[in-house]
Amino acid sequence: xxxLRTGAAPAGVRIEAPDPESAPVPRHVAIIMDGNGRWAQAxxxxxxxxxxxxxxxxxRTIEAAIASGVGWLTLYAFSSENWAxxxxxxxxLTGLLRHYLRHEVAELHRERVRLRAIGDRARFGADIxxxxxxxxxxxxxNTRLHLTMALSYGGRxxxxxAARAVAQAAASGTLAPSDLTEDAFSGFxxxxxxxxxxxxxxxxxxxxxxxxxxxxxxxxxxLFPEVLWPDFNAAHFDSALADYARRNxxxxxxxx
Ligand code: IPE
Ligand code: IPE
Ligand code: MG
Numbered sequence: 411x412x413x414l415r416t417g418a419a420p421a422g423v424r425i426e427a428p429d430p431e432s433a434p435v436p437r438h439v440a441i442i443m444d445g446n447g448r449w450a451q452a453x454x455x456x457x458x459x460x461x462x463x464x465x466x467x468x469x470r471t472i473e474a475a476i477a478s479g480v481g482w483l484t485l486y487a488f489s490s491e492n493w494a495x496x497x498x499x500x501x502x503l504t505g506l507l508r509h510y511l512r513h514e515v516a517e518l519h520r521e522r523v524r525l526r527a528i529g530d531r532a533r534f535g536a537d538i539x540x541x542x543x544x545x546x547x548x549x550x551x552n553t554r555l556h557l558t559m560a561l562s563y564g565g566r567x568x569x570x571x572a573a574r575a576v577a578q579a580a581a582s583g584t585l586a587p588s589d590l591t592e593d594a595f596s597g598f599x600x601x602x603x604x605x606x607x608x609x610x611x612x613x614x615x616x617x618x619x620x621x622x623x624x625x626x627x628x629x630x631x632x633l634f635p636e637v638l639w640p641d642f643n644a645a646h647f648d649s650a651l652a653d654y655a656r657r658n659x660x661x662x663x664x665x666x
Contacts, residue, residue: 447460
């Protein structure tokens with residue numbers, strides 16, 4: 411059995427993979443990028459250093475996704491609950507987001523990446539909301555990788571907002587309650603038109619969903635590698651794809 415891609419195997423991670431010719435590649439990988447604070451703490455650095463190193467891991471992961479043929483990558487960068495963090499950390503994270511948008515979008519566009527954001531972007535302020543809208547407009551025609559950043563995102567509030575929109579459509583007579591199917595409901599979510607995630611990875615060893623893609627990940631495969639997000643690299647990504655390729659997705663049915 412050949413590894414999906416050669417490269418240094420991370421310590422303790424097996425990269426043995428099924429035959430790459432036949433191994434199914436997940437269409438959509440979603441990642442809860444966790445462990446920045448612990449990474450910094452272990453180095454006696456301020457938390458912001460962990461978030462900065464986390465931004466480098468984002469770059470590596472986008473490259474790894476493109477190289478492996480994953481078409482959709484969704485990254486949980488800031489949850490609706492993260493507003494509860496101290497003001498200085500929020501200001502560091504907002505600053506990093508602004509810096510990322512100003513300095514990385516042109517490169518994403520060159521790489522033919524389409525960028526989208528899901529979540530309550532208005533909470534970051536008008537300038538970031540506008541930069542996100544500009545980046546989405548600039549990259550709207552790209553199809554090599556669909557990159558979605560979950561920013562001030564919460565799964566429950568997304569579902570409630572969708573339910574509210576459904577109720578409004580029903581009240582105004584544009585949607586008959588009997589026409590509300592699962593597919594129709596999906597069309598009211600931020601992720602309308604996107605495929606559901608096949609694989610959700612949460613780094614840092616925490617085994618929680620933390621309000622991420624609650625509706626969309628109903629049948630995703632989950633993986634909880636111990637690696638802290640700032641250390642995440644192409645070998646970890648490939649190892650996750652290899653693990654996914656060994657899963658047996660049954661969707662509740664009985665295999666023959
Ligand atoms: C993930 O790292 C980044 C965000 C949630 C914004 P954390 O900041 O949660 O890092 P830990 O979990 O404290 O190590
Ligand atoms: C989840 O991580 C959110 C992101 C990675 C953006 P947190 O570190 O905020 O989640 P909890 O507090 O461990 O649930
Ligand atoms: Mg965390």
